[in-house]
Every structure is written in C-alpha cells, then in structure tokens.
Amino acid sequence: MRLAVRLCLPALWCVFGGVFSEFSSQLSLTGKWSLRNSNRSVSLPVQVPGCVHSALQQQGYIQDPYYRFNDVSYRWISLENWTYTTTFSVPASLRLKRKVLLVFDGVDTVSTVSLNGIAVGTTDNMFLRYDFSVRDLLKDGENVLEVRFLSPVLYASEQRKAHPYRVPPECPPEVQHGECHVNFIRKAQSSFSWDWGPSFPSVGLWRPVRLEAFDALRLVQVSCVPLYNYRSAEWTVQVELLVDAVQPTESQITVSIPELGSEQTYQAKFLSGKTKTVLVLHIYTKKEVKLWWPNGHGEQPFYNLTIQGFQDLFSSKVYFRTVDLYQGQIVGTPGLGFFFRVNGKPIFLKGSNWIPAHSFQDQVTPAVLRNLLQSAVDANMNALRVWGGGVYEQDLFYHICDEMGIMVWQDFMFACAMYPTEADFIQTVREEVLQQLWRLKSHPSIIIWSGNNENEAALATDWFDIPAPQRPTYLKDYVTLYVNNIREIVQEEDQSRPFLVSSPTNGVESEQEGWVAADPYDPLYGDVHFYSYLADCWDWRTFPRTRFTSEYGFQSWPSFSTLQPISRSEDWSYDSNFSSHRQHHQDGNQQMLLQAALHFHLPNSSEPLRRFTDTLYITQVMQAQCVKTQTEFYRRSRSEAIEGKGYTMGALYWQLNDIWQAPSWSSIEFGGKWKMLHYFAQSFFAAVLPVGFEDDGTMFVYAVSDLSQELKLRTVVTVHSWSDPDPVCRLESDLVPVPAGSAVPVFRRPVAALLAGCGRCTRLTCLLTFRLEDAGGSQQGPTNHHFLCSPKDARGLQRPNITAKVQEDERGFTVSLRSAAVAPFVWLDVGSVPGRFSSNGFLMVSRNVTVGFNAWRPTSVAELSASLTVTSLTDVYRV
Known part of the structure; x- marks a missing residue:
C-alpha cells in the first residue's frame, strides 16, 4: 500500500544492513555441513557459507587451486554434481509459529532443495535470495536439509542445446582455458574464464542460510528512496518497507531523524504476503542539512534515522546528496555532454574498474575489501566501476564506499555476450534486478546503474559475426532484456539516480538510434572504452579525446614475490609454459614487450631468474608510464574541446584489482601489493596536478584543479642532465589564474628555445621535471616529469649505484637512498613482507631520497634490510 507518492528528484540515502525479522524467530543454519559428489567417492565436512573448491582445499583433497596449472587440473570439480547436507533440530517455539521460511x-x-526428503524448491540464479515455506515439513527432533547441485558447466550446455538459435559467444577464446555457454546461466560470467582470470565455475552456498519464523510480520528489507523538491528546496525521506505478512495487518509506525527534529507517524496497512509500503518523512529544519560528498570534495556525514512500530527500534545511517548525469548540449560544440553532478557540482570521476577479488567469494574477507578500497582512496580515486561480469558485491563493500566517499558506477551482471530472452530467463532476471535494487539503492555511493558491459558495442560492431538477416533477432533480444525489462524496473523502483543501458554507450543518442548506436565509441557522446596495444602509448595523439572514458589500460606482470608461491623454478622465465598458460589475453606477453621496446632496452641478463624478474619490472614500468600518459591527457582535456572533442569528465582505467596471480591490467596485485601503476596513480589523480606534453615542438604545461576555489599558480620547470643529479637550470612562468574545477595552460615554450638557455643540453642529454607553485612559493600538487627522448636513446644515462639504508624510529620504517646519477623508475621491493612504500617507481633526480614503509605485519630493520632490493631502469640491461 502506497501512503505517499514520489516527489521529483533524488537526494537522500539511508543505509540499513541485512534482512530484518522483527516479530520473528531465527535459527541460523550456517556453520558445518557435509558435502559429497554424485558417486560418493568424495565426502567431507564443509563450511557454509562457502564453496566446493574451498572445502576441498581446506580438507586436503586438492592443493591451492591457483597453484601452477591447477585451473585446468581441477576442471573435474565443476563437471561434478554436488550435494550439501545438514541436520538440525528446531525448537518447538519456532515450529509453532504460523509461518516458517527457509x-x-x-x-x-542450479540446485534442488529438499527438507526431510521432500523437495521444497529449486534455484537457478546466483544473485537471488530464495525463501521457501517449510512449516509443515519440520519435525520434532532431527531434520535433514539437502541442497543438490547440478554441474554449472553441464547445465549451461543443456540450456544452450534447448535454445532454438545461437546466442554468441559460444565459448571463450582457447587462450583462456575456459568453459562454454556462460551466458545461459545466471552466475558470475567471469567464473567460466576471462582474459584476466581463471575458469573456476564455483558451486556452493555462498551466503548465509537460516530459518525465519513469525506469526504476523517479517520485515524483509528497508531502504530509503531519495527525494528532493527543487521548487520548494525541501528534502523528504522516502522510507520503503518490504514486509512479509501472514495476514492483512495494521501497525502504527513512526519514522524520525532526531538530529533534524523531523518525525512522522503513520497507520500502515500490510497485505498478505510480500508487499512494499512507502512512508514519506518531510525534513523541516532551520539547520543546513549536511551533504555527502565524493572523496576529495568534502566529508561523508550522516544522520541517524529511526523506525518505531515493530518489535524493536531500528536505527540507521542516513546520507543526503543529489546526483544527476548531464547529457545536454554544450554551447558551440557538436554532440552532447556527459558528466555527473553531485549536489549540483560537476565532478570529474577519477578511478578504476573493480572485478571480483577472488574466484571463491567466501575468501573475500572484510580485511581484503577494506585494504583494496583504502588503496583506491589513498591513490586519490573518487570512483570505481563495479564491472558487469562479476558479482553484485557484498553489503560491506558498499558500506565502505559510503564511508570513504567512493562513487560507484554499478553494472548489472551481463558482459560481452548476447543473452537468451525466454520467459523463464527474463523472469529470473527481473527478480534479480528487483532484489539488487532493494538491497543496494540506499547507498549514496552508487551514482548510476548500467544495464551491461559492452553488449551494445558488441552488437553494433559485430563482434560475433552475426549474418545480416539474423541481426534483427539479436537487436530485439537486446531491447527486450535491457530496455523493456531491466530499464523499466530500475525506473519504476529507483528514480534516485541515472540509468544507462550499456557501457560504452552514446547515452541519449543511442536511445535515439533505437538503443544500439551505429558507433557506440563516438567520442562526442556518452562514455568510451579504448584499448590500443601496438600504437606508441607515449604519444597522446593516439588516444581519443572523449567526453568520458570508463575503460582503458595496459597489461603488466605482478612482482616475483606474488608469483613465487604458486609456481616452481622451471616456471621462472618469460617464455615458460607457466608464463604462457597464465596469460589469458591473446598475444598479451608479446604486446607488453613490443610496447616496452618502443622506449626501453629490454632486459638482457645472462642469468635466467634475473632476466625474468627484470622483465616483470619492465612491464610494470611500461604499464605505469602508458596509463599515466593517457590519464593525464584526459585530465587536461576537461576544459577544452578540439574539433568538438573534449570536455572530458571521467577517467576510470582498467582495472584496480586482480582475481589471481597473473598478468593483467590491474594496478594492485592479488594479495594487495601495489604495482608501479598504483603509485603513479597517487600522483596523476592528485587534486592539483601539472600535466606536461609536447605538441609540434612546443612544451606545454597545464594546471589541473579539482578544487572548489580558484588558484593562482606558476610553473617551475627544471632541466636535468641524465649524467648528473644536480639540476642544469630552472625556468619560472608568471602566476596564472586557475579557476575551480578546470584545466588551463600555464606554461608554453618551444623545446629548442627552452634548451638553448640551458648550456649544452640537447633532447638526448637532458630531461625535464616541473611543478606548480602558488604566490608564496608553496608547491601545489606533485612534481611531474617529461622525457625529451626515449630513455633507450638517452646519452649520459648510467647505472646510479644506489645504496639504501633501512631505519626505524617512533614514526615507523624509512629507507634512505643515495644515488650517483639520475635514476628513472626507482623501484623498492621487500619481497614477501606485506606493506606499502610512501613513494615508489619514482624518478630520482637528487642525490638523496628518503621514503617511508608501512608494514602490514610485525617486521624488523634486519628483515627489511635482508629483503630489500632496489632496481632502476639501467639496472636491467647493459648500457
């Protein structure tokens, strides 16, 4: 029953955790169960929540699934049928309730659920919560609950066989060692393999199980639908209660935010079964409501909202903020704009893309989530895109994003494929979308829903070689699934944030073209995904000048300390079977070396292990420098358009995290260790940033500012010789106004003229660093660098013979470095000692540098000194 209508626009979020069961009793069924395969040759205890792979490893049946080639060796696990069983007793007080749900x-x-030998229901969607009525099946004494799982691989294959026409792609590329027909099963699409991850089609009870019993009401879900009336400038809180009632019931409910002095009481009527009731709390206060802001733009304050009228008092965090996606005209520019406004302020989205943190979700602990998300914030990110081929993340993920101010671009779980649209499939998807909306829409961090990953582009650019006469069938399926179902549900259930049908997309322009644009990568509209591995990544002209880039990136290998525990000595070469097997992107290992060779000499040590570790290092150098160049291009393009292209307002590189120990596009290795790219991201995502580049022989420096106030800044350019850490000369520009939220040129000088004033410097013998200063001489933002030639062509570049000393004081550990020469890409590594340096991968242009080290476990100066290696560019090849 709806007690009030929705007002016009979004504004407030309240975050309740989990499922509420007031007026009900609960019996947890998590903990120890038993597990067996179909012929009972394997039988073992198992922990719930969990999965079969984790159980087999914990009980010693298998090794670490991530070890060497075990992703292929353990393929049999996903081809088996498995049965989970538990026995439990139920108190009479629970059994006598009028309704009992499992x-x-x-x-x-895919499973069949049986209680005491009687089937109570089936499951076919990893992303759903299932409720089964079981009151009449419960017994006094022991009850036996079984969940019989079908092989997800064989189920997907059978579903494909029953389908009247091909739904591509049939199988992943061979290089991925994966399974086929993942688009026919509603589970993590990447679990059948991806170009950065293994094939582990998991099976199990991956979230909690319980009995819930009640006589009258069960409060299933509470969310706050955001509303703000711009005409009256008034806030309201729309509280949505999803209630399961045994019979029609009335209840007096009071909703309040005490700190704002707002309280309203309702006489609510609940119908039999599950119904949604909407209560509207008007905010009347003379105070200014504190707003939630993205990281770097303000704080993340909250209020406490309470609900009285059920058995206990509910209290929850409430966040206020507005968000909209501008897709209107930009004066004097073709195409349409594409940028987010939070609380009316245009925000440049700086961040990355999130994939599942592990193949087995039971192993994604709170510590893992918090470390990865803190790493994003510490690199000055304000946004993450939860990619559509993984999972809707656990509640804690979104709670942490709320707390840290990380905006979330949330995909629905469809990726890189066409999908069936039979009635059963559509019905399970509709329930999936509803449940995820009810669970997640209370979070202020989620700023947009997106229907899928790359499926508009796949259809528009014919990834799957669909014959022209068959194309209308797939276009119809696309519109049926994403427009007529997912979009329709989102717009009905959540008017609090924008929705896009796909990513990349031309947005409203795609809609005008029938939802699938002729060119979804058009830089004049929407968001763009862009990858190019062969073109020179140091040349900013190779990158499209877009409105928003939501995917881009380059691969690198993780460090040796990450690979060592899951490999053997014969694996430790770049051309080993292991290195080839671990690379799931076609020609990826060769592409990394080709890109690196454009500007660096490749490692040439005669010692095989040294050559391997040096090659791992050079791929990280290449990746960091490539993504830096591309990201800085997008950041300096925020305030200008060239030939109509530009006004870029988002850069989300691919990808933040890894799912296992392998080469990928990530900036954080599996286990949490930062790659060189992530250290670079700390700088290129800084709130104030100098960006340097050359165009037609002229050196430009732009000042980029995300701040809310105008700055006056000058550029300080320092010229260095490759052969000497002492600077050659220094140039300063005049102070230039830098408006809030802008990128403006602050320095311009022909390179020839710049060098002419610096003695004997040439492009081959010298390089530049530059920084921004205010009128008082205080540095604003990081120091940046610009190479006037490829380092492989540099004259005077020599081995710096860096010495290092580890020390400890009351503030922690430090490493003091001394260098005899300019040292590019200085990389500190302490092997398997977990932790993070304050700076790494840097250009050392002074004789002495000191960096801090934050250890994640107890360690000592002796252990760190023994573990520490220092590598710079010239250490990996003979010059």
Missing part, C-alpha cells in the same frame, strides 16, 4: 541469501547456482 531462507538462502545466496545459492551458487
């Missing part, structure tokens, strides 16, 4: 928060994926 609740599964997450079942992965």
